[in-house]
Amino acid sequence: MSANRFRWIAASGAVVTVLAATVMPGRAGISPTTVSYLQTLAPNAWITMALAANGVANLPTEHLRSVSGSGVNDYAKAILALAALGQNPATFGNVDYVAQLQALASGGQLGDPAFLNDDAWGILALSSASISTSDPLISSAKSYLVSHQNSDGGFGFAVGSSSDSNSTAAALLALREAGVAADAPALASALSYLRGLQNGDGGFPYVAGTESDADSTAWAMLALRKLGLDPAEVTQPGGTPLTFLASLENSDGSFSWMLSQPGANAFATQDAALALSGATIPVGYYRPAVDGAYVYRVEGRDRTLCNTRLDGSTAYDLLAAGATACGYSFSGATIEGLGFLLTDINDEHASGLASWMYLVNNEPASVGLQSYQLQPNDEVLVYWDPDYRTPEYPDYDRPLRLGLTSAAVASGGSVTATVTVFRDGAWSSLDGATIAGTPSPVTTASDGTALLSLPDGRYTLQASKTDFVRSASQELSVGDGVSGTMQLKVEVVEGGGGPGGTVGGSSIVFSVTPAQLDFGRLTPGQRAAGDVTLKNDGTVDVAVTAEVKGDPLFAALVLGGVAWPEFAVDVLHQHTAPVTAELTVPGSYLGRGIKTGELIFWADPR
Template structure:
């Protein structure tokens, strides 16, 4: 009898239970803005960021062909990270969807306790978020990158895209990455980062990229997503200044066609893909059916694995579980009978 075996080493599996974690629906008072933003993004050429946003909004039938391969001149930590995040949001497996295994390619950039360029921090931030989207936030390379970010926090509490001055966008992204990697929201690093963000909030409720610059929709979007990642509400008094909150300011920049102006009407709308997630009350990585599963595997003497894992199929979940829990497994394909898991 012919058969194919996928990565062999036997373990007895008695029970596999997979449950879906339920998350709350978005607030209805954002629905009008959400609907317009979705229509706008659907009318534009697709990018990894717009695909991620539309998938987060529950859109289906999104053209994913632009994620099938990374252009050679753009291959980098950040490119692979955003491809992974977009594909996971769309319910696809980033290890097999494209011409390359995007996860392996991302990991190949790890060196000297960090990802990519040692002068940059944003590549470490997005590598953590991408690997977190597939349930690999506890890998040693992720934890080392987490420490690299922590060790390079500026004295003002923030981070920049590189080892220089802080900005709101990268500080917000760093907060999300550190939380994803297991840093407590009560930690000194996170609390100092929150204080940095609050120190830059303007009287109109909005956030600028840098101190004394004009608030913009990109900065609003990143900060609001970080606030949701913290489990906080951006419309409460904690994030209100002079009676205005960041969501108020973000909404004020939405054009009639659903896109979002950068700083003021008439400039540009390149921030639009980032604005949908905060309207949806979501953060990074986006939680979808692909990455909301819990797997429990019982052996004959003890529990082999009980963890949150990511995948579009049961086989994906078993493979992801093995990477987290360290168990061995066999998947054998018998002609005419399907797959057998042992």
């Protein structure tokens, strides 16, 4: 389905029961109740990774916009969580998390020289953010870890501390990620130490001679999998790591920490969920999209002209490539000492104080477009400045960012939008910003937030404020979003619900009524009809087509006087269109009983 195509589904059923069901995205190894339990907790980086590893979509991300601490591990967990979501850790947060982590290196290691744990997590985080494992910082941190391996093969949390399962698992994950071969002596001895800790119940303890616990077992599983081993085959008389974790699961989906300490434990649950997903660490990697290495956006006077990824060597290369990719024209002049000066995009011409400007990673560049050499993970924003750097508007040139607590909410639910502005190298809240794309514009409060409670539909939202650069757009789906359900019912006898569907777009809300069509009891050869109303409450005209699935009887469905494959009708914005649905049971039809099918209305913005 294209990004601009939406659908409304009408499902038929034997009784007034909605046949369409919400199915959680692929869960490799945890139950829906565990997913639900984790979603009731305050989100954190580890929960995000656990849910992402289990295929759960539309995860909240606002908790990743800032980092509460200032250590390597604080930045590392945020980087790993963002990479698991495919987000750029260098630009997503209020500061560049990758640069902040790299800045904490000293003496060939990461963070505090007294600790090893931060070196392990730093390596994993940097690698997940597309930093090559041949990078000198990763290589030196790897060497630092190996040089402090204990004589028993394990690793401790700190230099000189006794080995434990968790620190050894982290070191195994990091060293393997950094390119150390799985059968290298350092990893072989660490694996031998780890496997030697396994208890008879199949689980792993924190240190030898203690009770197995969920966290230690989970981390051991992640490390085993990193080395190419199947935890299900690491057995003891009493079971495997998987069966041990299963013994800790509670009826509400949570996990206990130990068998001797039953009851829901949030940390145990997030770690178990991550390990049972079948993933390892990193859960995912931030990689530039295959269609371009650099994020490139053009904000014109009244609208976004381009938002894509492109390849190039200079900022000017992106400008030129964007003309082809996004269909705009541009021109400029060559200025001695500056190079190319952009003066026009489409009919928006620089004149007087009105100018075209550009930012790299949200800050002004010190050279012209042709002179700026792109660096890894750069993001380029070209924007229309109607009043270039005047004293009256000192905050102009500062870009806005729009964040949503969730990209999808249930029907009748709400979502919090947050608008921030980039100032002094960080993102801070902005009051008085307008969020467009809703039926009525919404303005942010003093803390930069606005509560959105919207009709079912799909929305494309943007934040703006006079004398600031508007934000990139964010997609929001409310309720069934692009789909809804309605009951159709027919019972064929011997001869002698669900709510109205809705779909929305950047500025459309499309719905279908009534909530149910019942063709009743028909004998072969009989015909029945029902009226359907298509309604477009938005501001964009839509072209509507139809699709039928299910019992072959419904292949004979007629919509608006034509066979359903030929059905097509335009619905103007703020208008309705009546459609008659007709069903005839063929005289030769031999089937009996209640038949079910599915009617899909596709709405394309015109």
